[in-house]
Amino acid sequence: MSSVEELLIKMAKEILGDDVIDVLSLLIKRREEMKDEDIANELNLKINDVRKVLYMLAEQGFVISRRTRDKDTGWYIYFWRANLEQINNIILNRKRAILEKLKLRLEFESSNTFYVCNNDYARYTFDEAFENQFKCPRCGSPLSYYDSEKVKERLRERIEKLEEEIANETKASSN
Numbered sequence: 001m002s003s004v005e006e007l008l009i010k011m012a013k014e015i016l017g018d019d020v021i022d023v024l025s026l027l028i029k030r031r032e033e034m035k036d037e038d039i040a041n042e043l044n045l046k047i048n049d050v051r052k053v054l055y056m057l058a059e060q061g062f063v064i065s066r067r068t069r070d071k072d073t074g075w076y077i078y079f080w081r082a083n084l085e086q087i088n089n090i091i092l093n094r095k096r097a098i099l100e101k102l103k104l105r106l107e108f109e110s111s112n113t114f115y116v117c118n119n120d121y122a123r124y125t126f127d128e129a130f131e132n133q134f135k136c137p138r139c140g141s142p143l144s145y146y147d148s149e150k151v152k153e154r155l156r157e158r159i160e161k162l163e164e165e166i167a168n169e170t171k172a173s174s175n
């Protein structure tokens, strides 16, 4: 298996869990379209379970389908294949989503003042601390000012690194 294929499986596992791996691995190995019933036969699975997995995979862009109408029954037949072309877009989209979260986090850190419990290290915003007379609402210990400069610095570093990666990969995929 190539590294792109391994990455696709690893990401599918992370996002959707172990249940989708057999189906995705089979489609990757085959390198051609398969009908859901053929996948079910091959893997000894119930066709409904296979369909459920295929739709989960398709929703996240790991597989794509093409449909044709069966001439005899008039019903649609779906052909499925692994969506290896989309791997870079999937990775990019995930990175963009992470970047958004980090930016929101940094904004939250930057627009709040924090207090921390000396006993259990729970952290509170100024408003929360003020409401509780600067005592920990969990254990009653006094709260002290929390310097979040290091937290913000780490967030800024991660944001910068991600932005760089996204810029490079966007350039690479448009070439």
Ligand SMILES: [Zn+2]
Pocket: 117, 118, 119, 120, 121, 122, 136, 137, 138, 139, 140, 141
């Ligand atoms: Zn406490």
